[in-house]
Amino acid sequence: MRGIISPIDSTKQQDPNYGKVKNPVKNLMKIVCPFFEDYDNFHHLDADSISLMAAKEGYKETGLRGIILKGYLAEHLVKDYPPEAEVIKGFKQHGNIYVTSTLALSYLENAVNKEENLRNFDTYNPLNEFIRIESDSKQYQINLVTV
Helix, strand or coil: CCCCCCCCCHHHHHCCCCCCCCCHHHHHCCEECCCCCCHHHHCCCCHHHHHHHHHHHHHHHHCCCEEEEEEHHHHHHHCCCCCCCHHHHHHHHHCCEEEEHHHHHHHHHCCCCHHHHHHHHHHCCCCCEEEEEEECCCCEEEEEEEC
C-alpha cells in the first residue's frame, strides 16, 4: 500500500521560522570563554583570580549561573570549535570555560557530593565566588572557590 504524498504547503515555507527547532533548554545552556585584550597585564593575578574574572564575564554575558571548567572536560568541550573562534582564543589564553545551567548541573549531579554541589550552585555569590571543576581523563574535582 502506498502513502499519499501531499503537495508542499508554500505558505509554511515562507514563514521565517519554518524548519527551525524550538528548544528552550538550549537557551539555558551557554558556553563562554572570554578573551582578555589586556591579559599580559594580569601577571600579578593568581589562577583563582583569573578564573573569577572568566566566571564574572560569563555571568555578565549570559545572566545565568554557571561553573568554570578546566583541564580535560574543558578541552573536550572546545575540541569541535574552529581554531578562529573566540572560545578557542580565550581557552588558549587562560584555560577557563564558563558553562551554564543544564550542562553545569549535569556535572554537579553526577559527582559524589551531589547535594552539597547543588546547594553551592544555588547559593554562590557570582561577584566573588565560583565553582570550578578541574579534571584529567580519569577523574574530576569540584571546588567552591571564594576570591
